[in-house]
Ligand SMILES: CC(=O)N[C@H]1[C@@H](OP(=O)(O)OP(=O)(O)OC[C@H]2O[C@@H](n3ccc(=O)[nH]c3=O)[C@H](O)[C@@H]2O)O[C@H](CO)[C@@H](O)[C@@H]1O
């Protein structure tokens with residue numbers, strides 16, 4: 001299993017390009033299942049989750065070409081099976097996103113309950129409730145979801161919790177349903193909006209994406225389309241947090257500052273000078289130590305839970321005491337114990353972490369427990385004194401494109417050990 005060897009004491013400086021967003025590319029690849037016409041995508045990040053999705057689609061008979069480049073054409077004219085097997089689905093949360101499209105297009109789906117980051121129970125009851133409201137018969141048995149509907153019907157669906165993939169799954173299912181579907185208390189994440197944009201380019205009729213009410217008028221079929229995946233706001237934020245922790249100056253290009261409002265406010269509160277342009281963000285700490293910040297995670301446009309671990313790492317080195325409250329996932333503080341191994345002072349009280357910043361952290365062997373926890377450990381190790389080995393980085397490879405190359409480009413001393 002690969003590890004990262006990191007020599008600490010870095011001051012991250014320079015320019016780095018943001019990749020396309022994992023959490024937009026994955027649902028959009030699944031959206032290709034809705035159409036028997038080709039979908040060409042650009043800015044697709046080279047990630048393990050993307051490779052897994054290609055495997056999943058290909059075993060359904062879908063053509064994906066050329067693989068391994070940032071532009072790809074997905075052609076789902078043939079769908080030879082409606083089964084998403086456990087071996088492929090177990091590693092990746094987003095694989096649940098084949099459920100809606102398969103039921104809509106094939107009238108049938110058998111999808112293993114999904115894996116992904118172990119940051120909470122992560123049930124899919126709202127996805128299933130929505131499909132049932134649209135007329136599907138659902139049964140969960142032996143770790144699989146079985147769904148059947150000769151033709152989905154438009155429905156009014158009220159989510160009692162904001163769910164990103166739940167909103168995406170039902171939006172996709174509704175695209176080919178009979179009549180109108182209204183999704184209330186829908187997720188407003190930029191990745192939901194990007195999916196809606198792509199579906200619209202494919203001929204879907206969707207209004208309200210980016211608000212809490214999304215209205216979809218079902219259409220009979222879709223047409224060939226082309227779409228560019230939006231920039232990864234979490235990858236962008238990770239590099240910016242890394243700059244703040246290491247007292248450096250980093251410009252992330254090919255990104256969009258409008259996607260990161262809540263994160264940029266916190267970086268400013270931490271004492272960073274933040275400059276933005278149409279497609280770049282620059283954080284400059286001018287060699288100063290960050291101030292601790294208080295963060296509460298919320299659905300978009302609130303502070304993203306996917307940036308929580310990186311800000312905990314930032315607080316570990318900041319001046320003063322910062323409080324971090326995780327309100328989305330019940331088990332998303334696993335990085336705290338690993339940061340403590342590096343000398344951090346963190347007190348956990350239920351959903352809250354109280355962090356008293358230290359002047360420095362010390363390198364240590366640490367274990368990456370989930371994707372963003374891994375990212376937090378990597379940036380903490382870059383800022384720490386001495387050497388760290390970050391183990392179990394397969395999580396990191398699920399969601400960060402060429403992370404060691406990008407961080408090395410910014411002056412980080414980081415090597416992958418095979
Ligand atoms: C592939 C992808 O896009 N992953 C993102 C997506 O995950 P994901 O879509 O899995 O997260 P959700 O938005 O669904 O989860 C939010 C909360 O709702 C709960 N819930 C969700 C569905 C459901 O049927 N029942 C239920 O109770 C979850 O347990 C969680 O407490 O949004 C999360 C929240 O921004 C991000 O951290 C993930 O990076």
Ligand SMILES: C=C(OP(=O)(O)O)C(=O)O
Nearest residue numbers: 093094116117306371372
């Ligand atoms: C939690 C995440 O991923 P997933 O939903 O794929 O587990 C993430 O991207 O931070």
